[in-house]
Structure formats: C-alpha cells, structure tokens
Amino acid sequence: MPSIDDYANNVEIQWCPGCPNFGILQAFKKALVELEKTPDQVCLISGIGQAAKLPHYLKCNFFNGLHGRPIPVALGVQTANPDLTTVVVTGDGDCYGEGGNHFIHALRRNPDITVVVHNNEIYALTKGQASPTTPQGEKRTLQVKGVDIEPLNMPAIAILHDCAFVARGFARNIDHLKGLLVEAIQHPGFSYVDVIQPCITWGNRPISWYEDRVRELGEEHNPKDKDAAMALALGDKDEFPIGILYQSEPKDPFGHRYRDAVTDGPLAQMPSLSEDQLHKMLSEFKPGAGRFLD
Amino acid sequence: MPSIDDYANNVEIQWCPGCPNFGILQAFKKALVELEKTPDQVCLISGIGQAAKLPHYLKCNFFNGLHGRPIPVALGVQTANPDLTTVVVTGDGDCYGEGGNHFIHALRRNPDITVVVHNNEIYALTKGQASPTTPQGEKRTLQVKGVDIEPLNMPAIAILHDCAFVARGFARNIDHLKGLLVEAIQHPGFSYVDVIQPCITWGNRPISWYEDRVRELGEEHNPKDKDAAMALALGDKDEFPIGILYQSEPKDPFGHRYRDAVTDGPLAQMPSLSEDQLHKMLSEFKPGAGRFLD
Amino acid sequence: MEDLNVVIAGAAGEGIQTVGEVLAKTLVAQGYAVFTWKEYESRIRGGLNSYSIRIGEAPKNAPLFKADVLLALNQGAVEKYQDLLKEEGVLMAQEEGKEGVIAIPFEDIAKKEVGKKIYANTVAVGALVGVLGVDLETLKTVLKQIFSSKGEEVQEANYQAAEIGFERAQRDCQDMCPWSLPPRDNTYFFVGGNDAIPIAAAYAGCRFISAYPMTPSTGIITFLSKAQDRLGVFAEQAEDEIGAINMALGAGYAGARAMTATSGGGFALMVEGISMAGMTETPVVVVLAQRPGPATGLPTRTAQGDLLFAINAGHGEFLKLVLAPYDAKDAFQKTVRAFNLADKYQIPVILLTDQLLADAHYSYTDFEPATSASYHLADPSEIDHYKRYHLSSNGISPRLYPGQSAHLVCVDSDEHDEQGHITEDLSKTVPAMVEKRLTKGEGLKNEVAPPEEIQIEDAEVVLVGWGSARAAILESIHLLREEDVKVGMIHFTELWPLPDYRFPENASLLTVENNATAQLARLLRSEFSLSFKENIRRYDGLPLTGEYIRRQFHAQHR
C-alpha cells in the first residue's frame, strides 16, 4: 500500500514559496495514495509553464513535453499503454491557449485520461501576461490597460460536449481537491478538473479574495443534470462553486474498437508481423490474387 | 450600383458540377450586390479546401492562405484596413479541425469580420476523410467502420461565448442564405454563418435528404433569446433549422481602444515616426532623463 | 521488346484511375513488368489528368512521357496530351476524329450494349487490351478478382463490356496497332510506394500512426486504418499535424513504435515536435511526402524541394536521420531501417518521399525484406538504478517505457539531468547532455550507407542524385552512353548524417534534382570539398525522366 512518502522525491521545487500550486501537489499525492496507485502505475504528462513543472515534484513516470501539447502526448501514451493511469497536468495558457485545439478535440474522443488545469488566469512562467481565462478588465504585463477581450469558458464547452467528468477545484482546499482527483481518475473516459490556483506573484488579487468566493457544492447539485451543470459553469464570474459539475452518461472510451479487435494490453508487448504474414500479404500484390485490402 | 456581373470573373470553377458550393457562391454575389459593395471594398480570406477556393470565383480582393489559418489572416487584414469588408470563407476541416484554436479565440476578440463555413461534414478536397462535424457512425475514407468520435458543435460554442451573430444556412436555399450573409456582414463584430453544404461526391447522403430536414426559422424564434438559440444549436442532429440563431447584445469590437487612441483608418496611411519623435524617445535612454516608458 | 508506354488521359472522375489500374493489373497478370505513375490536378471532378503505364519485359520502374498509345477520355485530353504521342503512336478517343484515331464510344456502348454507363470503363480497358494484343482471358481473370464480390450479374456485364471493347478495338486497329503482348512466364510483384511504406511499418513493428490528411501522404494512414484489424496498427486521424506528431511521440515514449506521415506544410507544423523528439530522445518515424512548395504550392504534383528543410528541421541542435528511398521496394527496406535506427539511436527519422514515389506502382521480381525488426528497448531486470538519460560513452542511454517495470521513466523537453529532471547546472550537466545527444551521431554516421555507384570507373561526368530520381538518372545514363557520352551515377538515399565518402577525383560532377536550387549540391558542398558544374533541375511539378535529363544535359553541357 503506497504512502505519501512513496511519492516524495528530493527535487527542489521551483515554485514561489506559498504558491497554491503546492496545494495541488499535495492533493495529487493524497489522491494517488487513496487510489492505492504505486508510482510506476502513474504517468503524468505536462506541457510548459509553472503548472507543468508539477510532474518533477512527484515521484512517478512523466513526460514533460512542449508548451501546449500535453494532451496529444497523453493520447499517445494512453493508447500505447492503457494500463497506466495517465494524467495531464497543465496550465490555463498551456491547455486553453497554445493547446486549445487539442483540448476541444480530446473532448470528442473521450480518452480515458484525466486533465488537471492549474487555472491561475495568467501566464505565470513568462511573467504575467493575460491567459485565455483572465477576466476582462484585469491588468497584465502585456495588457497594461486591462484585458480587452472575453475569457474562454472551457468547462462550459466541455459540458456542452458531454465530457465524461467535469469538476472545479480550489488549490487551497486540498482535501476537497484530493476527493475530486480521486473521482476524476477513477471515472472512465475523459475527466477534466479545472483548479482555481491564484498566482500570488503576478496576480492582482490575494488568495483570500478567492477563498471568500469559493463555495463547495453539496447534495443540492446533481452532476447528471446538464442544465444545472451548465448554469454553474456559466455563473457569476466572481463566484467559484467547486465540486463535480458534470458527469455524462457512460460512453465508449477512445480506441474501444481497437481494444476489442486487436489487443487491450500495452502495444509494446504485441508480437510483430511474422515473415509468414508478411509473405501472405505481399503475395496479394501479385496478379491473380487480388489486393488484400480492397 | 454594383450588379451580379461585376462580381463575375472568368476563372474556371473547379468544383464538381452540381455541388451545393455553387449555391453559396451565388448567395455571396447576391448579398454583395444587395449590400452595394463594389469588388474593391470586399476582401475574402480563405484557407485550403474545396470551400476555400470560393474567393477565386468571385471578383474581389482575396487572400487564399494556408489550410486552417484564414481567421488570423482576417484579423490582421481587418485591423490593418478596417474600411474593408472582410469575410472568411472556410470549410469544416479548415475552420474546426486545423483551425479550431483560432476560431475559439476569435470568439473572444469579437473582430468585425464575417466567417462563413461551408460545412459538408467531410474533408472533400483530400478525398473524403471525416471532419470535426461528421456525425458519429458515418463512414468516411479513413473511417471505414464509421466515425467513432463525437462531432464538435461550434455554433453552440459560439453562442456560449456570446458571439455577436450566429446563423445557419443551407447552400441550396440561395435567397435565404443571401439574406443571412447580408445580415451577417452588416452586423458589427464577429458574425458566423455555418452553411450546410452536402458533398455530392464523397458524402453518403443525397441532397434531398438534407432538403427534407431543413426548416427555415420564422418569427417564433427570437435570436436575442440565448437559451432558445442554444436549444436550436444543440437540437436533433438530423434536423436543420436555418436562420439567425443568435445575436448578442452590442459589444466593443476588437481593437476599439486603438481605434479611439491612434487612428481609425488604414494603418498603411499613418505617417511613420518622425526623426524628432525618434530623438526625443532616444534621449530618454540617457541618464538624467529617465526611461520614457517606465 | 522495347518498352511500351500507354497514357490514359481525361478529367478527374471520368475513370482514368480505374481504367489504368485494371489495365496495369492485366498486364502484370500477362507476365509483364509494369510501371505506372500519374499526374493530376488538385480537384475532384474535371481538369485534365493522366495515368501512364510503362510496359516491358524487365522492370525499369521509371516514368516515360512519350506515348505509344494515348487513350483520351475527352476532347480536352486529346488537345492537351496529343503531343505526347510518338509518330507511330495510336490515339484512342470516344468520338470520331482525325485520320488514324481509333474511335470507340465507350459510354454509348456501355449504355446501349451492356445496359449501364458505369461499364464504360471496362469497355475502355477491353479496347486497350485489344489494341495492345493482350489476351482477353487475362483481363477477365483480373475482372473476376475485382468484381467477384459484387455478384454474378455485375461480373458478367463486365465480361461483356470487356469483350465488346476488345472486339471493337481489334476491328478498328487494322494495321495501326503492331503490338502483341503474349503471355509470359513472369509473376512480378506490383506495389505502390504508399503501399510499401505501411506494410513495411507493420512488419517493422509499428503499432501506432497518427496523421492529418495531406496529399500525397494520405495513402499511408488510409492503408493502415483499413488494415487495422489485420495489421494491428492503431491509426488515428489527428485534429492537426501538431497533434499528430505529439500523439506519435506519446506512443513512442510509452514503448510503441510510432509514426506519422505528412507533406510540406504539415511537416512544417511538426518541426517543433521533431525537435522535442531530439531532446527527449524519443524514437519516431516521420514520412515527409514531398510536393512542390512553398506554402500550399501544387498539392498533387511532385518535387524534391524539402531536402535541406528536412535536414535542418527543428530548433536547437540534435541528431536526426534522413532517408530518401528511391522506389517502393527501397521504401520498404528504408521504412524497416527507419524504425530500427529510430529505436537504436532514440531519434527522429525522416523518410523523404515524394508524389512520384507515393503514387507510382512498381514491378519487382522479388520482394524480400532485407532486414527485419530489431528492437532496442532495455531489459529492466538488468538495471538497478534506472536513469533515463544515463551518460554512456556512445551517448545511448537505456530506454524503458513507463509501466514496463517498477523503474520510472522520466522524460523532459527542458534540458535535463540523467534522471530526466530540469537542470540549470551549466557547468557540468548541460554541456554533457549536449555532447551525449551529438555523440550518438558518431555511431549513426558509421551505419549510414554510402551512395550507390554506377559506371563511375570510366565516367567523365558523374550525375549525382538522390531519392526517387534514381530510375530516371539510370535511364539517362543508358541513353547518354548510347551516344557515347561517358556518364556515371552516384546516388544517395541516406542523406543525413552523410557517410564518409570519397568522390571520384577526375570526373566532373553535377547533381540531378527535382527542385530549383540544387539542394543536394549545396549539401554536398558543405560536407565534402566539391564543386559542381551546372546542375540539372526540374521544377515544374513533373517527375524527372531519362529523356528529360538527356536533353538538359546536352543543352547545358555542350
């Protein structure tokens, strides 16, 4: 049975002291312990940004890839080795800006992965530019008169497309967030957790401002109720209901046909085409046999 | 006063005979005539695909750019010359596949352009692969067992983000489509028209199948009613209500601050920085003067 | 016999492709070596396209332009292509035309005599078979294979259509058609470039392909997705090329041999991913099927215009391998080699093909793989403390995949330490990692094949080429030698890193390339101390041929 310590590594954490990212890291560790996953069963995929550094601080397999591109990498990983618990750790810039196209198309595919977005409404690692979730009017280093365009509402887009699991967490409510991560990882298909993670260095508002506005969803909300979920996602921009917003009806995960027809194990373990198979196939490229595929 | 003939050029049209794209072309010409635009006032921007060839068949300014990238090009054009009527002509692959990220971020900016998507639910020019709007289960040249993932609902995403103008047309209802184009082009801010355009070469269904399912929206639908608009966008996949789905409350168009502060004409006509201005600025890089920007 | 060339021309959608394919298969079934290639416009219906079939006793596998027989499916095709006809060549058309035209109204015949317009194609093939003096029975065998699943009735109608076409042709041929192609005892393999690559990939153990459609590369993923259950390769159409390469890298990291395929513009979008493959040391095979650029260019035409772009693709400095196969069989071998070397050196491998190679079909006496898959994953049980980027002397670190064992596989696109963690240690780790990645190149350089040498011993001029141009250059050497011009050939199919090689010192050199700037010459100048005479280039979107090279050679080097 793994313990929190099994997930510790002695890599120096490069986040600012006091950053809510620490809370997310902690929630991750707790969730993996609760799920009884060992580090080798877990694979974290990230892009580039402060958020995307998280995999370095938690002992497990990881692929820290390009800015904006963790989701397609995760799709490849999950397809190649479905036995892994594949989790994407990403930022609002990484996932909704540079990587926006991959996200909306991942929604269509319903791969069995979990995407956790550290949503700090800013590009933190590059020193404070606006991100796709920065509220209108807020000042950023490149938007000195305030952001003039509207934010993107990815949770609403996800609910609209019947994303298997949509939740919102708060980086400072560690146990609550841990609960969400446990459920998200357990949930089959595409699970998506947008985590409010104030940036205390570049952001304009103290953590307390967020704390005052965060509200845990209770029994009154039924995640199967799409309209209610959508209402929460579209609600007042200065209120942060946290919890599971939406859960779709069960649906086929990405690649299920291949899994049924070919293999449901790691692709690396499949035998390759035999000489026999090859020759049989090639002989069909001879007149008299007919093309094997037509 | 321009006439249809002013928009004719003698370029050979490369679409299949009978393709509904011809209807869209016709509707475009009629709309521009009705709007009393002369060819030099109009600039069409497209990507690559069958749809994206349209600008070649209509006498006007055009930029036929890269697959998936017409929207950012149009943003640049409209910013540099706000006097032009800038219209993007694109396909479902161009706009929702390769170019998906640009579309969702254009929604945030509300530029004063019109985007017309020839939605044939297929990649036609590359010979029949699935597009992001191909319904689940339909067979395509690369999806021989039927498309296994869910379509993207971009009109719903647009409504969700309070897109200024969202409409759906049908390529064979030319006059109705013309009306939509007229309204879309006149409407300030980001106007978006998704046009049902069956592909008679690669598609699986005859035009009549679509004709039977198209229904013109009447007075009963109020485009200011966001919920109703969303319901239409989310409605039965085999029904095609056409007309204006949604119109948002008026809002600031992209670049309005710059227009107010600097110029509202074509950027090419601005005088460049004088030697004087330059020297003044450079002198601020001398000690004793203080940096001019800090 | 001298090789014959049959050109079928017409609009897209008129059936050129079908007619051509059925005829080609019939000829192969008759025992001949057939090479087909096509040139077509970027549209779905209309325009003017052609499908050329070269017929010989032994495989030449090189395109010809001049036609012995031209079948023009419409009047526009007559006008555009009739200049291709040799003096003694035969024009076949639907409508009565000039003197010496064999006029067979395929559509009319199909409608009136067979019952449906769709049989017009078979009437046409029948007529071609008649004109060429091929056995009608052979055509019927091929038709049977193709239509057996469509039921008795369709099959019979096709037989009938073929017969009518055959007879009409024989009747009208009189003494215009001197050809006779009696059955021969050969059974050639008849394989397309875009068939060879996916089959080879599956044979090499490829388990994952993600790609975004782009001519002329689309055939590769199409083949694999149709054959998914049989070949077991997971095939996914990506939302864009960036997604495609990143999915492939994810799969590669997770232990599956993975690939993607694209053309110029799509490849351009992938170069950041290729750089990441270099940094993370993740194997991946990228097929770059070239077409003329820049930008969208000529989507359905051929070119060798991306050589230097491919070699220099990606920011930063890292090892990659660039292979440019010359035909379908070579593409098979190089594809297997690509996967093996990608795996061994943990690098991106670029397979440079082009529209010619992608769309052409080649004949071969045999089609034996020269190599099979060799795997280079490490054995986790032999490792105590696993470090993904262990600094070994040859630069290659043991590669495991996540979930393979209890060892954790940590991979980073930032500069990293041996464990795969971000490093800022500029004094030691950073230069060591840079050197590690480049050191692998020393091993790779020794594995790269030297160029092929043909008749260079006595050559006064050596034509230096690469990739798909080989057969045309070979043919030009044959033609020039017949004119007593002493030419030889040096041909590269492994282009980066370049092998150690000594060019002949007494011959003058020029490159022959399907591009405008003679990129191979530029490349070779940077690696060897060479100078080139005026190079032969072709940049109109059409493939090089022996005859084109011969003519250019004389025009430039008299």
Added chain:
Amino acid sequence: MEDLNVVIAGAAGEGIQTVGEVLAKTLVAQGYAVFTWKEYESRIRGGLNSYSIRIGEAPKNAPLFKADVLLALNQGAVEKYQDLLKEEGVLMAQEEGKEGVIAIPFEDIAKKEVGKKIYANTVAVGALVGVLGVDLETLKTVLKQIFSSKGEEVQEANYQAAEIGFERAQRDCQDMCPWSLPPRDNTYFFVGGNDAIPIAAAYAGCRFISAYPMTPSTGIITFLSKAQDRLGVFAEQAEDEIGAINMALGAGYAGARAMTATSGGGFALMVEGISMAGMTETPVVVVLAQRPGPATGLPTRTAQGDLLFAINAGHGEFLKLVLAPYDAKDAFQKTVRAFNLADKYQIPVILLTDQLLADAHYSYTDFEPATSASYHLADPSEIDHYKRYHLSSNGISPRLYPGQSAHLVCVDSDEHDEQGHITEDLSKTVPAMVEKRLTKGEGLKNEVAPPEEIQIEDAEVVLVGWGSARAAILESIHLLREEDVKVGMIHFTELWPLPDYRFPENASLLTVENNATAQLARLLRSEFSLSFKENIRRYDGLPLTGEYIRRQFHAQHR
C-alpha cells in the same frame, strides 16, 4: 582605467535586477560606459541568478565573467559565484563572513533604520556606490527620476537608504576598495537589445505586431504594447505562434508593415507561415531570439543554435533574408533594414538575436539611425491592369494593398498565375513563377553587406563569427594580439543570402560560435570553398567572452 566588473547575485525575486539597473544608470549618469548582461534560471522566485555590470571609460559592450566586486544577496550566491572574484576583488554580503568580506545587512538596515524592508535594495545600491567611489549625489539624481512619481515620502526614504548604505560601505571599505569613479563628461546612450528593436520597428513604420510570449523575445511586444498610444503600433497577444504569424501576414497583405517575435519552439511553429510569406510574397519581419534548444531547452539562457534552421526554414524553395545584429545599436539599424528589404523584395526577413543581445544593455556615444524607412508599395494610379504577380525581369511585382484603389489584390498560397489565381499550367506559368521568386534573390544578394574585417591584413588565424558574438571576439583578438598571436576577425551579420566575398587565402580560418556544431562553418563551406580548423564553440547556455575564446584558442591550437 581598466574596465571594472560588478556582479550582483542572488535569488529571483530578491531584487538583483532592481539593484543592478539603478547602479547601472547611476554609473551612466556619472559619465561611464556601462554594459550589463544577466544570466538567470527559468523560475520566478529562488534559484541563483546574476546581473553583471561592466564599467569603463569607453564602450566595450562585451560580457566579462571575472568580478572586481561581487554583491551576493544570499549565502547560496556566495557559494555559487565567489569563484568569479578576482584575487583583489571584494565580496559584499548581508551576513558577516570571512575575512575581507564587506558585510552589510541590507534588510536589517532597511527595516530598522529606514522603516521598511523594501528599501533594502536601495541600501544595497548605496553601498555599491560607496564601494566603487561614485558620487552619492549621482545616485540621488537617478533615484529622484525613478521615484518622483511615488511621492515625497518614498523619495526621501530612498535617499536615506542610499546614504546609509553609502556610509556603511565607505566605513567598512577601509583600504579594500581602491576604486574611485569621479564624474566624467560623457553622456552615453544606454539601450537594451529588446528596447532597440521595437523602437526601430516603430521608426521603420511598423504598424502591427502579434506575438505569443516566449523568453527571451517577449520584451519586444511588451515594449510596443506599453507604448501603443505613443508609437502607434497595434500590438496583439496571439493565441499561439501560428496565429501570430498569420495575423502579421494578414496585416502585411493589407499594407501595414508587420512583425512578430518569438524564440526557437515558437519559431518552429511559424515556419509554415514563413513559407507562405515566400509564396504569397508578403513582407514580414520575424524576430527569432535564440535560446538553447532543442525543444524547451534552457528557456532563459543564450545560444546561437538556430542559424541553419532559420536559413532553411519553411518547406519549398523561396527567398528569405536572415540578419543577425551584433548589439543594440546594430539591432536598431538591422531592424530598419529588415522592414525596408522585406518591403522591397516582398519576402520574409528573419532577425536572429539571442538572449544575450535581448537582455543586455549597451552604451553608445551616439545613436543615430543610419537609414530611415523607405517604402516600396506601388502607385495604383500608374497601373492600368493590375496583376499582383506580374512577371517582371527582376522578379519584383508591383505590390498594392486591398482597398488602396479600385485595383484588386489577389494573393494565393497555391502556385498561381500573374493574377493570383490557382494555376495548374505546368508548362509555362509554374516554372516562370518559381524563377520569378528566386530571381529576386539576385537583386537581394547584391544588397547584402559583406562581412566586417578586423586586422586581417597580417593575421595568421582569422576568427570568423556572426551576430552577438562580435564584441567577445573583438576582445579576444585584443587579448591574443597582446600575446603576440596574429589573429584577425571576419564577422557576418547578414547571413542569407550570403554576399559575394573572398576570404583571405593565407590565414587559417576557424569559426567562433555560441553553439555545438559550428553552424556558420557548415554554412560557409557550402557557399565558399573553405576549410576550417577546429572551431571554437560554447554550448553551456552562457555567452562567449573574450577570455573564453582566448583560453579555447590556446587549448585547441597550440
């Protein structure tokens, strides 16, 4: 006087940057030529970074590592950086340390004696000014400029903090600090690389920038967006780099001079757009601020690793211009030149900078632009029948913008005819258009500046360099000449197309580059018949210095 070098080191967020900037400005105000550069980790707080200030009577504008004074803001900084101290150098720290350390508890003093911790930085600058023997009054003038908008109280507190620091330093210095920097009568311009480029762009008539943040390029769009109303450049943060370049191309097509700026990975994403600029003949300026790759690499470090990638960027064959300025002033000139030549030849121009140049600040006696904007749009009234791609003899067609007149401007990323419509005419139009686009290169090649030659007359060895390495190479020549080694320099800042140029024949050549594979050497070998001795390379993420080159020279060439 000999140049002095002051290094301020500590964690990100500790105020190194502020202390360094205030000190640098004070020194410039005092009349000295100052060069600053920084090296820092890719994180927002913590880690160990440094800011170096080179002080001299005349501008050298080259980085030094060895420090006369090291101000270490924490104990880690002492450990990491103390090796940089010269033997007679002075270490300043917060805590009492070893013998010979000037210990000034800045934070304590700020808190206790000034009232707030935030004044610690000013205490530190005061101390540095004291150690260096600079006038306290000069510092006060600078502080006044900086804090005048913050109100009397803050200003006074800063004066007080500066005084305390100054006095403490003077008291503790005793005879450890031999320096005295009395006021001089110079008023140098003090400009950063990432300041010069945006100002030059605005001066050159740039009206549009779209970019996606990426270190070390972000400063350019940040500058322009802050100065939007004053400089009138429309600045937009794009959703990604593909959007950025396509927006810029749209603006360029519509007549606005337009640019974008990025670094390696972002540039990789832009290469398809660069190819489109080539095909559509749309002018655009792309700043590629290099950092070490591949992939994410070392985001905040410096390198010259993308030269060949930049030159070969984009699929297909088309003309581009690659300029690599060597310092802020040269960046100013080259930026103006980039816009003018992009406009004249209707091509993409790549401005290759790097983190050193982007982040460094340089001193200049004068800062006069050598060129101003020259515009090349055609006059619509002089044209009857407008053809965007008119086939002219020099390859340049008249460029209008849409809406400028009744002439329609039709532009296509497919291969096109003179009107801008898609063409499939392979026999004439296609080769003519390919040639047209390449022909422009002949004119451009004649405009490209030859490399700069320094002391090559008697040189036995010539160091060949490019871009930002110039000052370091110059300094190394000085150092080597002092040792009687006869070295000279040939320096390229215009790298593609390469100008006609004759290298000296009797000297041996080697390149000096901030990369691992000596890319300039490879480039020059492909264009000139040259061979190189073992090149000097640096690839640890730090900039070249004169001393580094000198040492490497001796190690490699004894």
